[in-house]
Amino acid sequence: MKKFFKRFFLLLLLVFIVIQFFRPAKNIAEGISTNDITTKYTVPQDVQTILKTSCYDCHSNNTAYPWYNNIQPVAWWLADHIKDAKAELNFSEFASYRIGRQYRKLEEINKEVEEGEMPLESYTYLHGNATLNQQQKLSLTNWATALRDSMKAQYPEDSLKRPKSPAPPPSK
Numbered sequence: 001m002k003k004f005f006k007r008f009f010l011l012l013l014l015v016f017i018v019i020q021f022f023r024p025a026k027n028i029a030e031g032i033s034t035n036d037i038t039t040k041y042t043v044p045q046d047v048q049t050i051l052k053t054s055c056y057d058c059h060s061n062n063t064a065y066p067w068y069n070n071i072q073p074v075a076w077w078l079a080d081h082i083k084d085a086k087a088e089l090n091f092s093e094f095a096s097y098r099i100g101r102q103y104r105k106l107e108e109i110n111k112e113v114e115e116g117e118m119p120l121e122s123y124t125y126l127h128g129n130a131t132l133n134q135q136q137k138l139s140l141t142n143w144a145t146a147l148r149d150s151m152k153a154q155y156p157e158d159s160l161k162r163p164k165s166p167a168p169p170p171s172k
Helices: 002-019 045-054 074-088 099-114 121-126 134-154
Strands: none
Touching: 045 134, 099 134
């Protein structure tokens, strides 16, 4: 039995070493994207600081990777998490979204921040400076609300709503 555990441990060690050679692509872009939220909208310095500290690692094209990203399978997990987060909201591509999607994303930012869902607890556990205090939450939500209000004043109401799906063909 002792021999079995020794072989099993050696096999696990070998697998762990081998997977270190298979790394996902990093989420690092050169400079600011032409579609970055800051290229279309005014983002006050305090809000920009909050976004960079608490949001951009997952919700932009530029992640500041921690040391543990060099260990597999952690890097795979982080890459998948970032991919999912960017699919939901990417500040580096925000200006390329349809105006209705921008409007909804700003509403979702407010909801997620007010409910304490963002930034994720698993992120703030290792990045304590990303935890938002009440003043930061207020600054972020006030900015998002003001931006939504300016969109509402500038664009027709129907452009801010989700387009309706076409009706399915009648069944025979």
